[in-house]
Amino acid sequence: MATTMAHRGPDAEGVWIAPDAPVSLGHRRLSIIDLNPRGNQPMVYRYRDLELVLTFNGEIYNYRQLGRELEAKGYEFHTTSDSEVILAAYAEWGADAVKRFNGMWAFAIWHPAERTIFLSRDRFGKKPLYYFNPGDKLFFASEIKALLVAPQTPRRANRTVVADYLLRGLANHTPSSFFESISSLPAGHNATFQVDSGKLRVWPYYAPRVAERDVSDAELKGALQAAVELRTISDVPISISLSGGIDSSSIAALLAQVSTGTIAAFTTTSKTGPGDESTLVRKLLERYPQYQLHVRPLEEERFLRQFEAIVYHMEEPLWFDAPYVRWEIASAVHDEGFKVLLTGEGADEALGGYWLASSFHLRELFRGRHFVRLASELVGLLRQPERAHILRAFPTLALGDRWMAHRKSDALARKLGITLVATQQSVLAHVHDGTLKDYLRWALSTYILPQLLVCNDKMSMAHSVESRAPFLDVDFVETALAIQSIDLVRNGRRKYPLRRVMDGMVPDEILYRRQKDAFGSPMRSFLGSRQIQERFQRYFKDPVCAPLIDRNQVLEHQRSKGIDELLARLFWIECWSRVFDVSWS
Numbered sequence: 194m195a196t197t198m199a200h201r202g203p204d205a206e207g208v209w210i211a212p213d214a215p216v217s218l219g220h221r222r223l224s225i226i227d228l229n230p231r232g233n234q235p236m237v238y239r240y241r242d243l244e245l246v247l248t249f250n251g252e253i254y255n256y257r258q259l260g261r262e263l264e265a266k267g268y269e270f271h272t273t274s275d276s277e278v279i280l281a282a283y284a285e286w287g288a289d290a291v292k293r294f295n296g297m298w299a300f301a302i303w304h305p306a307e308r309t310i311f312l313s314r315d316r317f318g319k320k321p322l323y324y325f326n327p328g329d330k331l332f333f334a335s336e337i338k339a340l341l342v343a344p345q346t347p348r349r350a351n352r353t354v355v356a357d358y359l360l361r362g363l364a365n366h367t368p369s370s371f372f373e374s375i376s377s378l379p380a381g382h383n384a385t386f387q388v389d390s391g392k393l394r395v396w397p398y399y400a401p402r403v404a405e406r407d408v409s410d411a412e413l414k415g416a417l418q419a420a421v422e423l424r425t426i427s428d429v430p431i432s433i434s435l436s437g438g439i440d441s442s443s444i445a446a447l448l449a450q451v452s453t454g455t456i457a458a459f460t461t462t463s464k465t466g467p468g469d470e471s472t473l474v475r476k477l478l479e480r481y482p483q484y485q486l487h488v489r490p491l492e493e494e495r496f497l498r499q500f501e502a503i504v505y506h507m508e509e510p511l512w513f514d515a516p517y518v519r520w521e522i523a524s525a526v527h528d529e530g531f532k533v534l535l536t537g538e539g540a541d542e543a544l545g546g547y548w549l550a551s552s553f554h555l556r557e558l559f560r561g562r563h564f565v566r567l568a569s570e571l572v573g574l575l576r577q578p579e580r581a582h583i584l585r586a587f588p589t590l591a592l593g594d595r596w597m598a599h600r601k602s603d604a605l606a607r608k609l610g611i612t613l614v615a616t617q618q619s620v621l622a623h624v625h626d627g628t629l630k631d632y633l634r635w636a637l638s639t640y641i642l643p644q645l646l647v648c649n650d651k652m653s654m655a656h657s658v659e660s661r662a663p664f665l666d667v668d669f670v671e672t673a674l675a676i677q678s679i680d681l682v683r684n685g686r687r688k689y690p691l692r693r694v695m696d697g698m699v700p701d702e703i704l705y706r707r708q709k710d711a712f713g714s715p716m717r718s719f720l721g722s723r724q725i726q727e728r729f730q731r732y733f734k735d736p737v738c739a740p741l742i743d744r745n746q747v748l749e750h751q752r753s754k755g756i757d758e759l760l761a762r763l764f765w766i767e768c769w770s771r772v773f774d775v776s777w778s
């Protein structure tokens with residue numbers, strides 16, 4: 194199991210086996226804090242008559258403060274690692290210790306005296322934790338592929354999850370994985386497994402708070418600055434990913450305030466347009482000359498050569514463009530010899546950066562009868578490139594109707610012989626009648642962020658790179674969620690508080706640009722290449738996922754329409770099925 198994840202930790206390997214219980218723990222180490230071998234895992238910690246054993250992936254950024262607090266209580270430390278602080282914190286506070294952590298983590302602690310394994314995953318799910326629970330046994334790991342080598346693990350497709358992905362574009366929105374037998378511990382959850390009884394208990398310890406109050410610009414900026422500073426804690430050099438947007442540019446501007454030496458920055462370029470933000474990135478770096486820019490081209494030939502490896506490391510069918518561009522950035526970071534990468538992930542979810550936030554904002558103004566402000570926002574909205582999407586969604590939200598946006602894709606699915614049934618008619622089903630803050634909580638916990646974080650972790654760790662996201666610092670997120678809803682959008686511009694506090698630090702061309710395609714890539718255009726079209730035809734003449742479709746209808750649709758969005762998802766399902774030898778029986 195550990196060998197399948199060697200890419201996550203190429204610096205050291207360890208296995209620990211309990212002398213008097215059917216328990217074994219494995220670990221692969223990516224050395225970032227306390228590079229000495231004494232920081233290797235699994236780590237055994239003894240305090241008085243207590244013994245605990247840990248295997249841990251992630252970083253606890255406030256471990257030094259916690260360590261000092263624990264030393265005052267009598268605990269001793271023999272390393273300078275955050276791993277040892279986790280163990281001492283658990284010895285002192287039990288499961289409640291995780292509520293004191295600021296960071297990202299997936300870890301397991303074996304407690305011999307209680308004969309239990311304690312599992313925990315960080316608040317927003319930045320680090321993955323999967324498990325397989327057959328009968329009275331428990332297998333768990335940071336990646337699915339580690340569980341698949343266990344002889345009892347079936348490789349059957351989870352048809353419900355596949356349906357949600359294929360028909361709705363959803364992934365990672367429930368604890369269920371694409372494999373029927375494998376689940377993930379949800380973000381913000383703990384679990385205990387009692388070895389003797391075989392009983393597994395899972396419970397939440399965190400949910401984002403959204404109580405509104407007055408948040409000053411100084412408080413918001415201070416929270417983000419503190420988050421950036423915490424994420425510079427490392428015994429190896431750090432680097433940063435730049436996309437040409439306000440999020441990563443803000444992180445770069447704040448990082449420049451606390452760094453003394455040269456900092457490596459990574460971005461992408463593309464001949465076809467999407468994925469090329471190099472002009473704006475260079476504009477930012479004119480202001481911050483301490484950055485040394487590395488540019489990775491996004492090329493069709495490279496994509497064709499690597500896409501099956503990307504599927505292998507994602508461990509599930511691909512969605513949107515995110516995996517490919519993050520794969521290339523992480524590859525470039527690794528090639529330049531870096532292990533730590535700061536990113537701008539999380540700002541859109543915490544501050545309402547997606548276009549749908551504007552629709553919720555307009556509805557709140559409408560329902561609150563703020564008609565003058567509503568008129569002003571509609572004028573500002575007319576200057577935004579997403580105005581058509583926003584205005585189409587606004588009336589249905591304002592009137593409380595359910596969207597019927599899936600009718601067309603469902604009809605096409607029936608034509609292709611796809612008989613799967615998705616679990617929900619709208620991706621907004623649970624928040625449709627809620628507030629803008631309900632939408633933000635949903636984006637953080639259910640739909641958008643979970644997909645991005647799994648993608649970030651797996652694409653970066655495939656290249657032995659740790660990705661850190663200051664915008665997902667718990668103190669920053671709760672500060673952002675406390676901002677009055679009415680202040681999140683102004684003059685049609687979303688994430689307005691961030692734009693305001695970064696004014697003067699980020700160039701206006703970035704701060705007030707009208708369009709930003711996220712960290713885009715030309716992957717969609719690559720799917721139209723002759724090689725992919727031929728690969729599609731070859732795959733679907735004898736598809737592994739044959740029980741799912743009418744292959745003749747699929748091939749006919751591809752010949753007449755090309756690879757549209759539904760066929761692209763179907764293609765990734767077939768690739769995933771082949772890479773992992775998935776059973777559809």
